[in-house]
Amino acid sequence: MNKFSAEDALRPRFTAAHKALALRGFVIAGVALLAAAVGFGFVAGVAQGVGYAAAVGGVVLAGLTGACCLLAAFVIRFAALVGRVLLTLALPIFLGGVVGIVVLAWIPALLYERVDGIKADHPGAAVSVAQFEAALTGNAAAARGPAYLAALALWPLQFQLTRDVLAVVGVVGFVSLVAMFGIWWERKVAGRMQSRLGPMRVGGWHGWAQSLADGLKLLQKEDIFIAGADRALFRLAPYVAFIPAMCLFIALPFSAAWVARDLEVGLIFIFAMLGVGVLGVLLAGWASNNKWSMLGAMREACQMISYEIPLGFALLVPIMTLGTLRLTAIGEAQSGGFHTWLAFANPFTFIAAIVFFVATLASCKRAPFDLPEAESELVAGYLTEYSGFRWALFFFAEYAEMFAVAALASVLFFGAWYSPLPASWGAAWADGPLWQRAVHGVLYSGPIWFVLKGFFFFFVQLWLRWTLPRIRLDQVMYACVQVLLPLTMVALLGNTLWLWLVRPGAWLAVAVNLILTAIGGLTVVAMAAIVLYGYLNRRRLVGTMAVDPLPGG
Amino acid sequence: MLTIGLTHYLVLAAALLCCGLYVMTTKRNAVGILIGAELVLNAAALNLVAFARYGAGGLDGQVATLFVIVLAAAEAAIAIAIFVNYYRVLATIDADRGDTLKG
Amino acid sequence: MTRGWLYRLPLPALLAASALAADGAAAPAADPGKAVAFYLVAAVTVGSALGCAIATNIVRMAMCLLGTLGGVALLYFLMSATFLGVIQLIVYAGGTLIVIVFGVMLTSRAYGVKLRPRPVEVLAALVVCGALLVGLVAVLLRTDWPAAPAGGAAEGTVAALGGSLLSVYLVPFELASVLLLAVMIGAAYLAQPALPTAGDGAGPEE
Incomplete structure (x- = not known):
């Protein structure tokens, strides 16, 4: 194993060759994965009833991974531009992330209910896109109307695998938000x-x-x-x-x-x-x-x-x-x-x-x-x-x-x-x-x-x-x-x-419940009072809230 | 191949068992031998659960697996205590060196 | 060069597989997704068991054991034995394995010291284990196992397990608790620092 030397520290970690290699790799992988996703989708559409779940898993997984690869390639190629956009659009991106996580968690809950309802009407194998469209429009013979797109979007949701992938994405997003917010909050609390x-x-x-x-x-x-x-x-x-x-x-x-x-x-x-x-x-x-x-x-x-x-x-x-x-x-x-x-x-x-x-x-x-x-x-x-x-x-x-x-x-x-x-x-x-x-x-x-x-x-x-x-x-x-x-x-x-x-509803149970509830309520009220006091007297407690301009800024 | 049955799990457990045996016989570090024993126990437990799921035994296999897990935990605790003592006496964890009773 | 992705690769797969496998009971019997999950988890399990056999560093062996234990827990999930899977994670991965790693750290003074087996030992072990594996697989593939009753274990396993632990298996259950008590006392006794005894000059360092 090589010893780490001063020259190593000065040498840039990534050279232009590395960058070009990574760029090429990501583009090739992204295009290949997207193609695979389309292929899977084609298979799922043609081979009705055969390997639905696997095919849908392929579409979702390959599509998401491919998109991520292309995104990475884009970031590598246009790093300066991406940096500038991130700096100017920081707030919208952040808010978009929050809204996106909420939507990702909330919309599916509504959609799943609807999809499960439709699925219950068609027992047996997987429900086809046409059946979804028929259920959405209420017209059994409807063919490729505007509802077809909605049906196409709903169709993967009937498979557990799709829901799992969505859940994993939602969990990862939520945890990222919690960690970012938590660290900021901890620093603010520590400061105060x-x-x-x-x-x-x-x-x-x-x-x-x-x-x-x-x-x-x-x-x-x-x-x-x-x-x-x-x-x-x-x-x-x-x-x-x-x-x-x-x-x-x-x-x-x-x-x-x-x-x-x-x-x-x-x-x-x-x-x-x-x-x-x-x-x-x-x-x-x-x-x-x-x-x-x-x-x-x-x-x-x-x-x-x-x-x-x-x-x-x-x-x-x-x-x-x-x-x-x-x-x-x-x-x-x-x-x-x-x-x-x-x-x-x-x-x-x-x-x-x-x-x-x-x-x-x-x-x-x-x-x-x-x-x-x-x-x-x-x-x-x-x-x-x-x-x-x-x-x-x-x-x-x-x-x-x-x-x-x-x-x-x-x-x-x-x-x-x-x-x-x-x-x-x-x-x-x-x-x-x-x-x-x-x-x-x-x-x-x-x-x-x-x-x-x-x-x-x-x-x-x-x-x-x-x-x-x-x-x-x-x-x-x-x-x-x-x-x-x-x-x-x-x-x-x-x-x-x-x-x-002690039977539930006996006088002892009720009395103890009341006393403990009162203790809990008093704790919450006391904490709220402390927070309110701190907020009302924040100027005196924290000092001036004014932020001096940065030196040279 | 797409319908997973009892045989799949049994073959998997056999592979685990053989890996565990190999680890137990070749490792000279006493803790390594313990790790091999854990692999063997896991193979056995996997068999029990597979029979409970696909065989006619009902939940008995799962109960037996619970006991296997408890025993494995107890065994590991005692074994580690012995190894710590062994290390204290012989200043090594090499299992081949514990031959002072040989004379 | 960096080979980091090699180590990272199984983990997202495990995450996906655990999500996939978490409720085994809901899916029908012949589900290709479930078969894929099985092969994925089986590959992780056997792969880490092999890693255990190959690794020479004892901490790496312990990490490979973690892979195997997690894989076996996922297999339990796949067989709808969710309670066992979780117990496996708590007791084995969260308890036993930590004790093992703790033991490793207490008993190896020099970092990365490797105790290698002699080649003849390795050869003999390989022959014996290989023969055993071939024999076992041959027997397993030829045996006609009695067919399962339809469905197998499903929801309500925890209650059923608890019921049988406190009725049919009450005596083993109590024996196990006595055993645990004995183990607790024994481990505490074994691991205590050597007591200074009079006239004992050649005692272990302490």
């Missing part, structure tokens, strides 16, 4: 907690494009390898951390219908993916051939294995109460509003909710449990040797997991995607005139509340990080084995006895 402003320059309003700029910067950074490290494992590690963080979202229900796969074992699937992600960190630490990285990785493994136990015990409480592992079923059981949330059902679920939240902090390496990347002790822990895109992948994984566990806490204990308002209040408006239905839709909408709750707990994680000091490793282990573990065992045992002895 330290009486400063945080990023203010990039993009205009409060530096909203900071993460975008950072992402572009990271992509351009030099990709450093350490002499003497295991290159293959060093490359592999970010993906081992990133892929499980993505797979989490396959089972995460944004609403009863908005879930990529409503798995029967959804809850423990997410739990499993959280556990597998640790291997990436462990691998990164090992492959970096660096003592700091290694120590960080060992701490992470130690911490994760230990905290899986209280986490698992805390998960057992809702599982036992509701008797299911299906996340949508757990959500449905808490549909009645604030007082029906599982955390307020009895004292033991309340304890379990708190323990769950603390344990997820540890499993996401968040402060006060951020020992694996303790910057004052270990440089940057397992991230020390990483740079550029690989480093960014670790961060994507971390923020995706943060949002996922926050959302999981809301699914398990805090009413999932249901509004905190009691369902009975809105029942009359659900069938009223259009404006009433619109208000009801916003106030009781599943995905909106789900994302709001997810980001609320996300914010609590940030808040804790910038408030609490980091604790020592032995204190981490003490907190796990001697505090959280006995607490969860008490919660599990108590919950068992409660379910066995």
Whole structure:
């Protein structure tokens, strides 16, 4: 293995020959894949009834990959132009991304319903395009009218494979948005907690494009390898951390219908993916051939294995109460509003909710449990040797997991995607005139509340990080084995006895429910009051909000 | 070939078993031998689930697989504890060097 | 030159396959998509098992084991044993494998030290394993297995599994918990640092 020398650092990484090669490769691959997609489509159209799913998968996969290849070729060829366009159109592109993700998640839910309805009318093999057109126009003999195009667009949606590909695209897009927004938000929160402003320059309003700029910067950074490290494992590690963080979202229900796969074992699937992600960190630490990285990785493994136990015990409480592992079923059981949330059902679920939240902090390496990347002790822990895109992948994984566990806490204990308002209040408006239905839709909408709750707990994680000091490793282990573990065992045992002895609707159950609901409500009101106080006094607390012009700007 | 049946899974498990055996016999690192054992256990568990799915056993195969997974976890924990001790005594993890009882 | 794509390649495929395989019960029996998924996952599983056999670096072996364990979990998903698949991921990939990697890191002082087997050992192992594989496959292909009852296991597997664990298999279940307790105590005892004993000058370093 060659030693990295000063000449290597000065030599440009990519020459013109590299660029031309990449350009040619991407163009050829893109055209070939698009041709393959057309071919697949032709096969699917001609060979009715034979290999529909495979053919459609071919069309979608090959078409998407081909388009991506051509896009890459375009970016390589017209790099300067693309850069200028990105700079001038940053805001529209960003907003377009947000809208695109929402549309990608929302439109299919509506379309799938329609497609499934049509499919139910034609039992047996796959529904043909003509049958779709007939169903859309209501005319059995309609031939190639304007509805034919719509039918053509609907046709692939009847196959599970197409839906899966769309779901994967949506998940990746959503996770990217969460990570970019989360990083910006964390920096803003950190700034405000330290009486400063945080990023203010990039993009205009409060530096909203900071993460975008950072992402572009990271992509351009030099990709450093350490002499003497295991290159293959060093490359592999970010993906081992990133892929499980993505797979989490396959089972995460944004609403009863908005879930990529409503798995029967959804809850423990997410739990499993959280556990597998640790291997990436462990691998990164090992492959970096660096003592700091290694120590960080060992701490992470130690911490994760230990905290899986209280986490698992805390998960057992809702599982036992509701008797299911299906996340949508757990959500449905808490549909009645604030007082029906599982955390307020009895004292033991309340304890379990708190323990769950603390344990997820540890499993996401968040402060006060951020020992694996303790910057004052270990440089940057397992991230020390990483740079550029690989480093960014670790961060994507971390923020995706943060949002996922926050959302999981809301699914398990805090009413999932249901509004905190009691369902009975809105029942009359659900069938009223259009404006009433619109208000009801916003106030009781599943995905909106789900994302709001997810980001609320996300914010609590940030808040804790910038408030609490980091604790020592032995204190981490003490907190796990001697505090959280006995607490969860008490919660599990108590919950068992409660379910066995206290009938739902008994005076004790109602009284405890009321008290716990009041505690929860008071907490939320107190937090809102703190936030409001901070907002009203922001000039005094943060200092002047004015941004000085850049030197020379 | 497009209808996946019992034989497909059994052949796959046989391949896994042979890989595991090869790993167990050739690796000198004690942890490597443990990894080989895990491969063999996985092959057996895969067989059990395949028979539960395509055979006439119902869910029994799945229950047995649960026990296999539990046993594998227990075995790994004990084995790693032994290896750590081994390393502490002999300052190596080479399984061929653990011959001090030979005399 | 960079060969990074080689390592990246299986992962998106795994992601797609897991999405594809996640609900095995919904699809009909003769689904070409499912067959493609099977062959994809089978290739990943056997490929990483082979990688395990070929690799000389112990951490690489552990990562190959991760590939095999994940592949087997996906195969469980394909056979609609979703609960087992997830348990496989939690216990094996999330627990056992981490313990193994931890053990590797505790027991190898020098980075990248390789213990190579002697060529004669490799040859003998290859012959024996190859013969075993050929024999097994030959037997498997000729055996006429009793046909499955229609449908196989479907939804509600978790409840059924739990029911049988607490009724028919209650004794093994309890035995397993006793075993786990014994293992916990045993592992803690084995791995504890050597106690300083009087007059023990030649004890292990500590």
